[in-house]
Amino acid sequence: MSRVTLLFCQVMVAVIVLALWQAFTTVPVFGRILLPPFFFSNPIDVFSQIVKWFSSGVIWKHLAITLWESILAFVIGSVAGILVGFWFARQPRVAAVFDPYVKMTNALPRVVLAPIFALWFGLGIWSKVALGVTLVFFIVFFNVYQGVKEVSTTVLDNGRMLGMNERQLMRHVYWPSALSWMFSSLHTSVGFAVVGAVVGEYLGAAAGLGYLIQQAEGVFDVAGVFAGMFVLSAFVILIDMAVTLVERRLLVWRPTVRES
Amino acid sequence: MVDKAKPTAVALEDATVAFRLADSRIFTAVEKARLAVAHGEFVAIVGPTGCGKSTLLNVAAGLLKPAAGSVRIFDQPLAGLNRDAGYLFQADALFPWKTAIDNVAIGLEIKGAPRGKALEQAQAWLTSVGLGAFANRYPHMLSGGQRKRVGLAQVLIRDPKILLMDEPFGPLDAQTRQVMGNLLLELWSADRKAVLFVTHDLEEAIALADRVVIMSAGPGSRIIGDWRVELPRPRDIFEVRLDKQFHELHREIWGVLKEEVMKGYAQSSQRGGAA
Numbered sequence: 001m002s003r004v005t006l007l008f009c010q011v012m013v014a015v016i017v018l019a020l021w022q023a024f025t026t027v028p029v030f031g032r033i034l035l036p037p038f039f040f041s042n043p044i045d046v047f048s049q050i051v052k053w054f055s056s057g058v059i060w061k062h063l064a065i066t067l068w069e070s071i072l073a074f075v076i077g078s079v080a081g082i083l084v085g086f087w088f089a090r091q092p093r094v095a096a097v098f099d100p101y102v103k104m105t106n107a108l109p110r111v112v113l114a115p116i117f118a119l120w121f122g123l124g125i126w127s128k129v130a131l132g133v134t135l136v137f138f139i140v141f142f143n144v145y146q147g148v149k150e151v152s153t154t155v156l157d158n159g160r161m162l163g164m165n166e167r168q169l170m171r172h173v174y175w176p177s178a179l180s181w182m183f184s185s186l187h188t189s190v191g192f193a194v195v196g197a198v199v200g201e202y203l204g205a206a207a208g209l210g211y212l213i214q215q216a217e218g219v220f221d222v223a224g225v226f227a228g229m230f231v232l233s234a235f236v237i238l239i240d241m242a243v244t245l246v247e248r249r250l251l252v253w254r255p256t257v258r259e260s
Numbered sequence: 261m262v263d264k265a266k267p268t269a270v271a272l273e274d275a276t277v278a279f280r281l282a283d284s285r286i287f288t289a290v291e292k293a294r295l296a297v298a299h300g301e302f303v304a305i306v307g308p309t310g311c312g313k314s315t316l317l318n319v320a321a322g323l324l325k326p327a328a329g330s331v332r333i334f335d336q337p338l339a340g341l342n343r344d345a346g347y348l349f350q351a352d353a354l355f356p357w358k359t360a361i362d363n364v365a366i367g368l369e370i371k372g373a374p375r376g377k378a379l380e381q382a383q384a385w386l387t388s389v390g391l392g393a394f395a396n397r398y399p400h401m402l403s404g405g406q407r408k409r410v411g412l413a414q415v416l417i418r419d420p421k422i423l424l425m426d427e428p429f430g431p432l433d434a435q436t437r438q439v440m441g442n443l444l445l446e447l448w449s450a451d452r453k454a455v456l457f458v459t460h461d462l463e464e465a466i467a468l469a470d471r472v473v474i475m476s477a478g479p480g481s482r483i484i485g486d487w488r489v490e491l492p493r494p495r496d497i498f499e500v501r502l503d504k505q506f507h508e509l510h511r512e513i514w515g516v517l518k519e520e521v522m523k524g525y526a527q528s529s530q531r532g533g534a535a
Contacts, residue, residue, distance in 0.1 A: 157323055158353035160341060162367045162418065172366065176357040253357045253398040 018043045041223040049227040063235065065208040069125050069197035070239070073132025074190055078182070080133070081140025086178065088141075089148035106138045110196070114203045123204055132196025139189045140182055147181030148174050183250055190243050194236055209235065267334055269344075269422050269454030270297040270320050274329035277315050289315045291480040292329065295473060299334075299421070300452035304465035306517065307475030308524030313458040314350070314426050316475075320456055321347050321424050333422070346420035348411055348428040354399045360410045361386060361395035367418040385413040389443065405436040409443070416447060423448075423455045429464070437461075441468055441497040449494060462517060466509055467497045474517055477524035485516050 001009075024035040025042040037045075053059035088095035114131055121127040151173055159173045182189075201210025209232050216224025277290040289312040297303045307313050318324040319331060322341040331338040333345075354363050365382035369375060386392050389409040391402075399407055408428060415423065429437040441464060448455060459465050465472045466489055474485035489509060491500055500506055 152351075152353075154349050154351045154353045155355060158347070158349060159355075160323075161321060161345070161347040162370065162414070163343065164370050168370050172355065172358075172370075176355070180357065253359075253400070255400040 037222075038220070039222060041226055045223040046226040046230065049223045050230060053227065053231070059212075059231065062208050062212050063231070065125065066194070066197050066201065066210070066235070067239075069128045069200070069208065070132060070190075070193040072125070072129045073196050074136055074193040076129065077133040077136025077193065078140045078189065081137045082144050082178070082182065084137075085141045085144025086148060086174070089145050089178075095145075102138075102141075105134075110134050111199060111203075114200055117200070118204050123206060128197045128200030128205065128208070131200040132193045135192035135196045136189045139185050139192060143181040143185045144178045147178035150181075151177045180251065180254065183247055186243050186247055187240060190239060191236065194239065198232065266298040266300060268296050268332070269299045269301070269334060270456060271295070271332040271335075272316070272319065272326075272329065273332065275316070275319055275326040275331060276328040277312065277319055277324060278327040288480040289478060290319075290475075291482050293319075293483055295483060297422075297454045297456055299454050302448065302452075302455040302457065302468060302470045303473060304457045304459060304469035304471070305473045305475060306459060306462050306465045306513075307481065308477045308517075308521040309460060310528060311475045311478045311481040311520070311524060313460075313475060317347075317424050317426050317456060317458050320422075321345055342422070342424075344420060345422040345424050346415035346418055348408075348415050348423070348425045350427040350430050352399070352407060354407055354410055354414070356399050359396050359398055360391060360402065363399070363410055364413045364417055367414060371418075381417060382413070385417045386410070388447070389413045405432050405440060408432065408440060412444070412447070421453060423453045423457075425455065425457045427459055428457075430459075437464065438497045444468070445493075445495060445497070462510060462513060463501065466491075466506060466513070467495065467500045472509075472513060474513065474520070477520045477527060484520070485513065487513055 021035070021040070022043050025033065025037045025040050027033075088098070110131060113134060114127070117127040117130040121130055156169070156173060159169050164172060197208065198210040201208035202214045203210075205211040205214075209228060213225055213228035213232070216222075216228060272293050272295045274292045274294055275290065276288065276292055278286050278288045281287050293316055295303075295316075305313050305316065315324065319326050320342065322331075322338050322345075333342055355366070358366065361379060361382045364385050365375070365378040368378040368381060373381075383392070383395060386395055389412055391406060391409050391413070394402065394406065399410070402410065411428070429440045432440065445468060455469075457465070457468060462472075469489055472485075472487045472489060473483055474487075475481045476484045487509065491503060491505060
């Protein structure tokens with residue numbers, strides 16, 4: 001399929017889905033409306049809601065809050081994950097002692113932590129950041145741990161024979177290997193940072209995209225819920241594109257950069 | 261057997277190497293290996309698959325400690341890694357996240373050489389292995405033979421007194437191996453380092469080396485033969501194989517080696533049957 005045909009087909013899917021949605025919510029079929037507008041709204045209302053948000057400018061504040069929370073969660077979670085991942089990989093005894101607790105914590109559905117974090121950190125951005133951190137941390141931690149553990153012994157021996165000391169091995173062998181594993185999971189960890197922020201906002205906040213959706217839901221404003229969902233997916237796609245750009249730059253040495 | 265005038269670069273004195281297996285039995289890989297490589301001498305070790313040739317090389321490199329016996333490097337007992345040796349591995353050992361030129365320059369950079377100077381020398385080495393135009397390629401963009409060339413430059417830029425090579429051209433196709441063999445001889449003849457070259461290819465061993473050492477089939481392999489190769493240098497790997505002397509030597513060594521190869525096969529198939 002050529003690029004033009006592909007694009008055409010992709011656009012057609014959106015057009016058809018939107019048209020059917022609009023039709024079933026406004027035009028009665030056999031005297032009955034199949035999708036009651038109260039529960040399903042309709043594309044035109046949703047679209048006008050989005051336009052209203054952007055033209056009045058209220059959305060920017062919420063977007064900025066969610067973005068800021070996601071960035072903080074990603075950075076803090078990644079730094080902690082890298083440090084602990086390195087530490088555990090280089091100290092197998094420490095790793096062995098903490099192993100059951102790491103597994104236990106990771107098995108916990110993170111949403112249940114939200115109330116605790118709200119109590120500890122309040123309803124501001126930090127409770128959302130904390131939720132995102134618990135998600136990002138484990139992904140980065142497991143990947144860095146794996147990356148340090150699975151350095152090829154030949155490459156390591158080569159480094160030693162070339163005269164590297166422990167510090168130089170760390171810098172030239174372990175570190176790049178761990179980073180490459182971390183970057184290969186960049187899409188997942190960035191995605192989870194956003195999930196943490198939005199879920200946190202949904203469960204209790206004063207601003208952010210999750211808060212916007214939760215507010216709309218509270219007054220049965222279905223158009224508002226859908227509008228919030230669309231803005232959120234556009235937001236995530238933009239972030240994902242930015243990640244792809246970063247990844248292309250950082251992993252040039254890799255045989256194939258994984259396409260998202 | 262060793263020329264008295266030249267110092268001994270590597271001396272294995274009754275080196276025995278043993279490993280503890282998972283079921284806590286002891287597996288003896290090499291038993292009482294006695295081998296001396298003079299400064300400037302090119303020695304090839306040939307033996308059947310799994311006879312502990314690489315083990316012996318790792319002992320000389322200081323990556324493995326012998327269970328008994330000793331290793332002397334230039335008459336000093338070896339403790340820890342062998343700092344006088346450069347090691348060319350069988351498997352890919354380049355740093356995949358560094359470009360060809362960075363891979364070569366690293367050997368100087370970790371010794372504290374300024375980066376500009378290291379890169380300059382690395383470029384010169386890449387040129388001498390015929391990869392001057394490939395400096396900015398990452399290893400995965402290079403062919404197997406090209407990666408071996410970068411590996412050779414990476415080792416040689418540090419100017420080690422001893423060169424340890426573990427079937428370095430093993431994964432390459434027959435033609436590329438011969439080209440690499442000639443390149444190796446050309447670089448080696450510039451400043452004859454002591455070379456310990458492990459291979460399973462007897463022809464390659466005779467064509468390259470001053471001496472060919474044969475190991476018996478494992479476990480507990482021993483050195484069972486030592487031949488001097490009197491073919492004139494400089495040699496050309498393509499030409500030397502047509503030499504009459506080459507054929508005679510090959511027949512003579514193969515007579516001994518063949519038996520060990522057969523034993524090696526029989527044992528490995530037995531081990532396979534038992535497991």
